[in-house]
Amino acid sequence: MTNFTLRPALETESRAIKDLIHSVGINPMGVDWKxxxxxxxxxDQVIGIGQLKPHGKEILELASIAVYPEFRGQGIARAIIEHLLxxxxxxLYLMCESVNGAxxxxFGFREIPYGEMPRYFQRISxxxxxxxxxxxxxxxxxxMKLQ
Ligand SMILES: CC(C)(COP(=O)(O)OP(=O)(O)OC[C@H]1O[C@@H](n2cnc3c(N)ncnc32)[C@H](O)[C@@H]1OP(=O)(O)O)[C@@H](O)C(=O)NCCC(=O)NCCS
Structure with missing residues (x-):
């Protein structure tokens, strides 16, 4: 098991965050380290990341959850998600491929139909x-939405 620590990102980790996003192939937009x-x-190497991303004043998205393959299956994503929640x-909303729905x-998120999505997610959908x-x-x- 990996000995890991969860903390706010540092400006110097901006590159490491983008590298992980690029390496797992998730949405590279709106990646502000803050x-x-x-x-x-x-x-002290970045092995997992996550963020809460606002879309205007009303909409908040749980986003950019990623862990390097060699560190998966040890509860790192769980620690990130629980902390952010x-x-x-x-x-709270999120977008994911159906493989990650479960x-x-x-964490209590449920898929929502098109008619219940905020406009931003309707467009993307x-x-x-x-x-x-x-x-x-x-x-x-x-x-998906968490009430
Ligand atoms: C998805 C991802 C972040 C999971 O990271 P991880 O650190 O291995 O996850 P954890 O070990 O914390 O697992 C947390 C729980 O979710 C479960 N889980 C993990 N991946 C899952 C999946 N794809 N489907 C269903 N359950 C999953 C685990 O079994 C675990 O359950 P438990 O806590 O009840 O035992 C990682 O596989 C990854 O980076 N994938 C590529 C990027 C990606 O797709 N990100 C999601 C963008 S929406």
Missing amino acids: RFVVVVNAQ KDSPRP LYEK KLAGVVSTLARRDERLLI
């Missing part, structure tokens, strides 16, 4: 539908 928490190992206002259900149809992928984009 909103991030990081998990570091005993050598602790003091966050509700509702992970977020563990439509775009994702087109892209996945074109790419003939089995995965679908879920928009």
Whole structure:
């Protein structure tokens, strides 16, 4: 098991955050280090990340949850998610591929239908539908909400 610590990100970790996002292939937009928490190992290397990302004044998204493959399955994402949920206002939204839906259900998130999505997520959901149809992928984009 990895000995890990969770703390707010430092400005000097901006590059490490972007590298992890790039390496796991998740949304690279809106990646301001100030909103991030990081998990570091005993050598103080960033091995996991997450953030709460605002969209205007009303909408808050749990986003950029990622852990390097060699550190997965040890509760690092759980630690990040629980920390971010602790003091966050509700509702809280997230977007994820359907393969990760069960992970977020563990924390109380539920998939919402198109009609219940804020406009921001409706737009993305439509775009994702087109892209996945074109790419003939089995995965679908879920928009989930925590009340
Ligand atoms: C998804 C990801 C962040 C999980 O990180 P992790 O540190 O291995 O997760 P944890 O070990 O903290 O697991 C937390 C819980 O979720 C479960 N879990 C993890 N990944 C899961 C998945 N894809 N589907 C269902 N459950 C999952 C674990 O079994 C664990 O359950 P438990 O606490 O009840 O035993 C990691 O696999 C990753 O970085 N993936 C690539 C990036 C990505 O897809 N991020 C999500 C963007 S929406």
